[in-house]
Amino acid sequence: MSLPKTMKAVVIAGKGGPEVLQLQDMPLPQPAPGEVLIKVAAAGVNRPDVLQRQGSYPPPKGHSELPGLEVSGVIAGLGDGVQRFSQGDEVLALLSGGGYAEYAVAPELCCIKKAEALSFVEAAAIPETxxxxxxxxxxxxxxxxxxxxxxxxxxxxxxxxxxxxxxxxxxxxxxxxxxxxxxxxxxxxxxxxxxxxxxxxxxxxxxxxxxxxxxxxxxxxxxxxxxxxxxxxxxxxxxxxxxxxxxxxxxxxxxxxxxxxxxxxxxSTLRIRSNEFKGHIARAIEEKVLPLIVAGKIKVPIDGTFPLDRAGEAHARMESSSHIGKIVLTVA
Known part of the structure; x- marks a missing residue:
């Protein structure tokens, strides 16, 4: 898969209201050992993203400053030592940041293979919650x-x-x-x-x-x-x-x-926990929860979707507290 050198991503241009979310060109992230590079199809919007934008929930040291804690998409690159996945696999992933972008890196341990029955929008709404x-x-x-x-x-x-x-x-x-x-x-x-x-x-x-x-x-x-x-x-x-x-x-x-x-x-708070700990939860979700979602016994309610360049509107929707279910950004 041929990869670009840059990508579009939503940055937090100073703490404040939804208007500080701006779409900019950024260098393509590179997967470290044990990580995968995901071509993002959709990214979930969560309350911690709002808090980060407001300046009260900074990302863990050494992690992406971009907002976004969950994505779905297609694996476009592999870091050294990755064993569970291959290029082209469709996955959903829990991140420590960086999801509001065309590409994101995620620990292999925090990825789950996407079931065919799930849309990318539904899959992106699963990991964080x-x-x-x-x-x-x-x-x-x-x-x-x-x-x-x-x-x-x-x-x-x-x-x-x-x-x-x-x-x-x-x-x-x-x-x-x-x-x-x-x-x-x-x-x-x-x-x-x-x-x-x-x-x-x-x-x-x-x-x-x-x-x-x-x-x-x-x-x-x-x-x-x-x-x-x-x-x-x-x-x-x-x-x-x-x-x-x-x-x-x-x-x-x-x-x-x-x-x-x-x-x-x-x-507890999940964002600062180790990849190994998050991987333990991922395996439990794979075994005990994903089959219930695929069978339709548990739904993934979607309140609405917004394109990546309208991330500010997605945040305004969340802050209105009028939503029912998940808000998701779609990436062309």
């Missing part, structure tokens, strides 16, 4: 069949993924969303209870829906004043997993409640 949800809900949170599970932001990329995965593995699923329309969308994805947080107190609804027992696992992307309510909403031996702080990362909580109910409070 599915890796994140799998690790935090099932590995850190230890969610089991028959348990009760709450996810906040049920129509976000994380939310639509968490609802479906939890339901597919036998949990009773509750979620919070910001409108009655989103309640309907969440229930259509499998949520047993959808709570409009603008008109209802989710802690009170959960108390009623669980006969006062609470839920076993909570996945929280909100933080702030939700943290104390989460603790009140957990059952004995419940687990709170925090992965985002849209309302802030600090709160005042009563640790006596934590002690008496034997609660576990944990959290």
């Amino acid at each position: 599915f890796f994140t949800v799998w690790h935090n809900v099932f590995e850190r949170g230890g969610l089991k069949s028959g348990e009760k599970f709450l996810v906040h932001g049920g129509t976000s990329g994380i939310g639509v993924t968490a609802i479906q995965l939890a339901k597919a593995f036998g949990a009773y699923v509750l979620t919070t969303v910001g409108s009655d329309e989103k309640c309907e969308a969440a229930r259509a994805l499998g949520a047993d209870v959808a709570i409009n947080y603008r008109t209802q107190d989710f802690a009170k609804v959960i108390k009623t829906e669980t006969d006062g027992h609470g839920v076993d696992v909570i996945l929280d992307i909100v933080g702030g004043d939700y943290i104390e309510k989460n603790i009140r909403s957990l059952a004995e031996d419940g687990r709170l997993v925090s992965i985002g702080f849209q309302n802030g990362s600090t709160a005042t909580i009563d640790f006596m409640r934590v002690m008496l109910k034997r609660l576990t409070i944990t959290g």
Whole structure:
């Protein structure tokens, strides 16, 4: 495959609003040992991309300064030592950055072969949310069949993924969303209870829906004043997993409640973890989740697509919080 020396890529031209995302010519990245070069077909848009643009979520040292944590496409080049893939293979990949571009490099360990049944747009919407949800809900949170599970932001990329995965593995699923329309969308994805947080107190609804027992696992992307309510909403031996702080990362909580109910409070961020760790999650997704997606038992809801040169519009859509599902950039 003949490769160009340059490519089009979206750069963050100073922290600020969506308008700081600009399409520019950049040198073609070169795959290091253990990495592959991907000709990008589509790139997922995620909340961390917005935070990076705003200046509050810098990439790990030594990684691409370009935004974009997930892509799908065709392998166009191989670094030394790559064994799992060949040129021409269609893949989806989790990145530490660099996805908003015509070409991107990814660790071989963090790539998954794309199933023929998936479009490139659907494939690009999988890595960031599915890796994140799998690790935090099932590995850190230890969610089991028959348990009760709450996810906040049920129509976000994380939310639509968490609802479906939890339901597919036998949990009773509750979620919070910001409108009655989103309640309907969440229930259509499998949520047993959808709570409009603008008109209802989710802690009170959960108390009623669980006969006062609470839920076993909570996945929280909100933080702030939700943290104390989460603790009140957990059952004995419940687990709170925090992965985002849209309302802030600090709160005042009563640790006596934590002690008496034997609660576990944990959290994680995926971007800074090692390639080996991410590879462990990739293999779990390949084995336990991808077959459910291919079979149609789990969907990859797409809110909308934008061409690469309209990345700013994609960010504005995400910041409006009106989206239901994933937002994806397409690369010609």
